[in-house]
Every structure is written in structure tokens, then in C-alpha cells.
Amino acid sequence: MKRLRLLIVDDHEVVRLGLRLLLQNRPEFELVGEAESGAQALRLVERLRPDLVILDVRLPDQDGVEVCREITARFPETRVLILTAYPDEEFIVRAIEAGASGYVLKQAGSRELIEALEALARGEAILDPTITRKVLEQFRQRSRATREEAFKDLTPRERLILARIAEGKSNREIAKELFLTEKTVRNYVSIILDKLGVSNRVEAAAYALKHRIHDFLKEEDSAS
Missing domain, CATH: 1.10.10.10 (Winged helix-like DNA-binding domain superfamily/Winged helix DNA-binding domain)
Incomplete structure (x- = not known):
């Protein structure tokens, strides 16, 4: 099976390190780059053309949802997985509308994250069940x-x-x-x-x- 080429975008070095350690021994994934800002992420996506971007919605220079929108518009072959600590209903809906292929909370365990990435590799889309309940409440x-x-x-x-x-x-x-x-x-x-x-x-x-x-x-x- 083709290895899924990943780019991690998060302004917290500890988060990037944790993801790197989680993924480095997984033969189905290849970490091709890391970015700590929206501008850097867009440059790396253009240069590296990863299969999947793991993207935090809160970045120091740009709204992560707008970064997602630009990635999916300019590079439709690249999918975006939103990974965030904030199950904010507004961000969830905006991220989906911006073309995100999935939305997973950072509170999820390593197994849940790997399963989400594997599902994305199969062409599926992922939405954390916790998030679906919150979105449901928004539209009551x-x-x-x-x-x-x-x-x-x-x-x-x-x-x-x-x-x-x-x-x-x-x-x-x-x-x-x-x-x-x-x-x-x-x-x-x-x-x-x-x-x-x-x-x-x-x-x-x-x-x-x-x-x-x-x-x-x-x-x-x-x-x-």
C-alpha cells in the first residue's frame, strides 16, 4: 500500500514532537515536514505536496480554518485533518465548509488518531463522535x-x-x-x-x- 505522506502544522513544539514519535514507527505513514504557522504551512504544501495535512485551527499568524480553505482550494489532492484541543462548534462547521476531511480532538488517544489517519488513507472521512454531539446542539x-x-x-x-x-x-x-x-x-x-x-x-x-x-x-x- 502506498505510504501516506504527512505534514504536521502546529505552533506547539511538544505537540509536533508527540505526533512525530507516534508516527515514526508506522510503515504506512511518512512524515515529510512540519510547520508552526499558516504561512509556513502553505509554502510547504506547495513544495512538498503531501497527501494529508494535520492542522491545528489556532495558529499564531492565521486562522487555521482559512489555511484549510486555501489548501483545499489550491491543492485539491491534499486532504486536511483538523486536530485541535477546542471542540468549538463554530470552528467545526467552518472547518467542514472549508473542505476539511476530518476533525479530531487532541484529547483523543494515540489509537484513535492512528485509526483516523488509516481511515483517511482509505479515502474515508472522519468526524470525532464528541464533536458531532456539540454540532447537533448548535442547530437545535x-x-x-x-x-x-x-x-x-x-x-x-x-x-x-x-x-x-x-x-x-x-x-x-x-x-x-x-x-x-x-x-x-x-x-x-x-x-x-x-x-x-x-x-x-x-x-x-x-x-x-x-x-x-x-x-x-x-x-x-x-x-x-
């Missing part, structure tokens, strides 16, 4: 009419699977919970992404949370 005031419009093109089964995606569950977990095969779930996910007009699971999760899919499903159950 959306109206029922808006929710109905948001999910009108999805079948009941597709809505259930979308809700599980919004909870941060993997295809395997969804398959086990809904008594489906992983292949069937993958097919459903592709259909859902197409119907919603989004490109990956993170965007689908953000869409679902924004339009309060869990409230929508509860309302459907109450009405039936």
Missing part, C-alpha cells in the same frame, strides 16, 4: 418544515443510515446495528452522498446535524 432551533425539506429525497432506510453517519459510526458498525452487509451499507452511503450533493461522510454528517436528523426521526416515530 431549526424548524420541522426545514427538516422535512432537507430529507425529503431520502428513503426511511437512507435516513437511518445518515443518522448513524452523523453519530460518527463506521460502515462496519452501521452494518452490524442494522443487520446489513458492509457492502450494502457502502452502496447506501454512495446513494446518500449523491442525493445530498455532498462529496464525503464528513459533509454528510454536517448536513444531517445541521438539519437535526435525530429530531426529524423522533418526530417521524411520534407521527407513525
Whole structure:
């Protein structure tokens, strides 16, 4: 399997050192560079063209979300994983809108981070389950009419699977919970992404949370 070429962007040397030590013995990853500012990150991305940038949203010279936006706009082949200590709802939504492929908290353990990187290497998108709950709270005031419009093109089964995606569950977990095969779930996910007009699971999760899919499903159950 091709090694995933990584660039770390964080203004804290200790964080960079910790990530370096975590990744150095992993044969599937190759650390190609480190940056401590947004400007330096953009220069290195242009020169090194990494597969993935691990990016802190709080940088000394620029807003990390805007750095993410510029990276994804100028170098669409490079994916961005937001790694931060701040589960701030505003930053989460802005980062997803800026094209981030994932959002993981620094409080996550080393195993969780490696699993997130491995998922990104497989072309999946990652959203920390803790974050999904916070984003959900931000959109509690959306109206029922808006929710109905948001999910009108999805079948009941597709809505259930979308809700599980919004909870941060993997295809395997969804398959086990809904008594489906992983292949069937993958097919459903592709259909859902197409119907919603989004490109990956993170965007689908953000869409679902924004339009309060869990409230929508509860309302459907109450009405039936």
C-alpha cells in the first residue's frame, strides 16, 4: 500500500514532537515536514505536496480554518485533518465548509488518531463522535418544515443510515446495528452522498446535524 505522506502544522513544539514519535514507527505513514504557522504551512504544501495535512485551527499568524480553505482550494489532492484541543462548534462547521476531511480532538488517544489517519488513507472521512454531539446542539432551533425539506429525497432506510453517519459510526458498525452487509451499507452511503450533493461522510454528517436528523426521526416515530 502506498505510504501516506504527512505534514504536521502546529505552533506547539511538544505537540509536533508527540505526533512525530507516534508516527515514526508506522510503515504506512511518512512524515515529510512540519510547520508552526499558516504561512509556513502553505509554502510547504506547495513544495512538498503531501497527501494529508494535520492542522491545528489556532495558529499564531492565521486562522487555521482559512489555511484549510486555501489548501483545499489550491491543492485539491491534499486532504486536511483538523486536530485541535477546542471542540468549538463554530470552528467545526467552518472547518467542514472549508473542505476539511476530518476533525479530531487532541484529547483523543494515540489509537484513535492512528485509526483516523488509516481511515483517511482509505479515502474515508472522519468526524470525532464528541464533536458531532456539540454540532447537533448548535442547530437545535431549526424548524420541522426545514427538516422535512432537507430529507425529503431520502428513503426511511437512507435516513437511518445518515443518522448513524452523523453519530460518527463506521460502515462496519452501521452494518452490524442494522443487520446489513458492509457492502450494502457502502452502496447506501454512495446513494446518500449523491442525493445530498455532498462529496464525503464528513459533509454528510454536517448536513444531517445541521438539519437535526435525530429530531426529524423522533418526530417521524411520534407521527407513525
